[in-house]
Amino acid sequence: MHFGATLRLLRIDSGLSLRDLARRLRVSSAYLSRVEKGLDAAPTPARLADVAKELEVPATLLMDLAQRISPLVVDYVERVPDAGSLFLEIAHRNLNAAQLAEVRAMLDERFPVARPAGLPRGAALADLLAPERIVLGLSGASMEDVLDLAAGRLAESLPGTDAVSLARLLRASEAEVSSAIGGGIAVPCGYVSGVGALAAVVVLNEALHYDTPDGQPLRAVMVLLGPRDDPGRRLVLARIAGLAARGMAEALAGAQSAEEAYRWITHQSYLPLDVR
Amino acid sequence: MPHFEFNALTLLLAQISSVLVVSRALGMITRRLGQPLVIAEVLAGIVLGPSLLGWLWPEAAVALFPAQSMPVLQMLAQVGLVLFMFLVGLEFDARLLKGHARSSVIISHTSIVVPFALGAVAGWWLYEGYAEEGVSYLSFVLFLGVAMSITAFPVLARILSERHLLGSRVGAITMACAAVDDVTAWCILAFVVAVARAQGLQQALWTTLMALVFITVMLKLMRPFLERLGERVASREGLTSALVVLVLLLLFISSTVTEMIGIHALFGAFLFGAILPKSGRLAEMLIEKLETVAVLLLLPLFFAYSGLRTEIGLLNSTQDWMVALALIGVASLGKFGGSTLAARLTGMRWREASALGILMNTRGLMELIVLNIGLDLGVISPTVFTMMVIMALVTTVATTPILALVYPDRELARDRLRDGRAAEEEAPAPVTAMVCISNSDRGVALATLAGTLLARQNAHIYALHLREPSDSPSAMLRKDTDTEDGPLGPFLRRMGKQNLDVRPLSFVSSEPAADICRTARAKRASMVLLGAHKPLLLESSLDGTVSEVIEQAPGTVGVLIDHGLERIQRVLVACAGDPGDREAVRLAARLCSAPNARLSLLYIRPPRRAADAEVPAELLELAGPEAEVKAVVHPSPATAALAESRLGYDLVVIGKHDVWGLSGGRFGLRRHMLAESPASLLVIAGAPAAADAAQEAVPQPPAAQTL
Structure with a gap:
């Protein structure tokens, strides 16, 4: 996951220009641009808190994205030393993505996560998604095909819209700025007023070569649709970025059915990433 | 007047400043008259030179442009010209010829041969009275021939873009002709310079031989190297300052070598620019970097320099003016007549052909460059030089108004409409078809069908393969079975043989009919082709998919029941x-x-x-x-x-x-x-609309759009 690219998408989503945000943060727009391009280190926690305030997302979420190891993990290991040794064991065994997915499946089965009480409706990706809007195993596709496919699914859930104009909308915003946030994930956003927020997910079978900020090929595309100014969607976007850093692409590629992928996303998006 | 003490540097700076000021001031006037800036710059030189300033206020002229400062000015102007000719070469793009190669080569060669011949005749006529002593008959005649056959590519491009002609047929062909003209004329000029400089026939042959060796080296060794360089710029690095220096270094080496061989330095600069690859962004970025200095700063110095050498006072008899007039006539007749006739013979209408002729008659600053070379070589006398400068000015000035007369905007709009309509008819809106393939054995039959149906059409074909969720093994295994050897394989291979543009698309679907229709709608497919197996139909296990697609798909649906169609x-x-x-x-x-x-x-x-x-x-x-x-x-x-x-x-x-x-x-x-x-x-x-009983009343849209 690329922090800068995620920050840029969040900024664009909130309708702020580079210069606007830089002025509000009292930094130079050149510095902000470097951060967005990943040429400069992520801002300090104090500054991140300012950024979070401007973008209307929880500060802890941004800090989680900006750091390689989530502060949640650090906290937890400090509180429960036993957990630290479990992490160590996983590290010693050098588990790969598929094996980790197995461990995760076991965890999900034994200790299912409930929807956290404080999570507002519409703030989790799972709230916007349904198994019918998950396409698995797409191959031979270009970004346009992906958007067309997602538009077809979204149009069915939105009476009164048609796939062609939705696809045109998504293509246009994608042409303006690449929505890839690294970690093999892209989050194209389309703005349609008068409808509730909605998402579709397309999982690619063969990685798509696309302009991604970290050079990793694209593995999954989450299309978000909704009204222009919606802090809830930015929350979803930031959470997707968090998931991208936690092996979302691999997990989705391993899913056997749309229901399975949906289950994974539900579990993950209920994890209280931003509650400390 | 107050007396200024100029040292060499302040003098040069004052000269540059005055040239820039005067040419910009004149530029404001010429722009209002609809003339290119070149005219203003040439006139600025004449105004500052002996023809006007030197005549009205000799003291100022001597103070500003003393004879001993001339070499400095000349050197600066020459460097500017080397850069400028490099830029002209950079503008030359073989892709300009695309689609007009035959007609443009014919027209441009005719438009060189005719004025060259007429110029040579004029040279034979003028040799007695106007050639300097010691100038060989051959070089004088050849030089006048070349001087008549020049077309100014840069001025032409500017006029065409100002009149919005670049996209039209006339504009495209004219640009192509001018590009060919440039190359040919500079090759001839190089030869003429070699002849003029050579002491005897043997040396001329030697120079020619060396020039051929040089050209071969540039084309065979330098060009591949530059192409690799261009790719590097295109891929990542961008145009670093080290690269600019490298290109400039190669440019100056190339110029130096041509000058030493005996064919002018400018030829080397032009050739080097012409062989630089134009496909990447290298050429574009170089133009951007160099244009400011070369065109805005150094080129006016060249104009000033050549203006300073133009002495209209030398034409002091009626006979001289008559000769100048005759030269204008000969030049225009050769260039305009030659290219118009050739254009007409290649099938253009008279109006278009004459517009092309008028445009080709623009000589602009390229002519001035050639003339200066002639004057430097001593092939032409200052008198002939002045006459030819006037000729260049007149032919350039005349282009815009005459073009407006012959080819008014009204006609242009009409022609553009006609061109546009013709283009539309040639390239029909692409048809989008979607072929659904569920089992590998039907790939060949569907490919045969789709290939025959869509051949010779500019069709977008999507090959859609939907996998059932249950038969998708792990992600790693799926990778191998995709496109190439998977179910789409036979179809793609077969279509590939027919050079049809097919885009494979494959994903997991639990409701294939709905996914086929959704994808067809999102892709705006006007036709969906799918196969049905006998047993499937008979046992009616999956025929639900086929009938659902028929009911819901947006366009025409074709269902193939294959009995070994090859x-x-x-x-x-x-x-x-x-x-x-x-x-x-x-x-x-x-x-x-x-x-x-x-x-x-x-x-x-x-x-x-x-x-x-x-x-x-x-x-x-x-x-x-x-x-x-x-x-x-x-x-x-x-x-x-x-x-x-x-x-x-x-x-x-x-x-x-x-x-x-x-x-x-x-x-x-x-x-x-x-x-x-x-x-x-x-x-x-049929499409739902076409299946209506009332469809007879609906006129059928053109076949190309609905397939």
């Missing part, structure tokens, strides 16, 4: 007097548009309607004049069609209709027809 040469289209027949006949006719394919139309009437008229004229028209037409009376159209289909057809096409055995909304043909027909069967279901 080639399409004999096609039978069976009609039973149903609105759906139209689409079936239309597609069948399209399938048979290949020269070796034959279409038969079978028209079946039930006995109770035996008294009906003949085969509807509409169907006959759609089937085309070469189709074989049979009309029979039979109570069961399916049986009659089956009997006919046994007669060695590759493919039977029918419209989806109940008479063929479709019933109860479920798609399925009569068992005996399906099982026994030796030919493959294509069932066409």
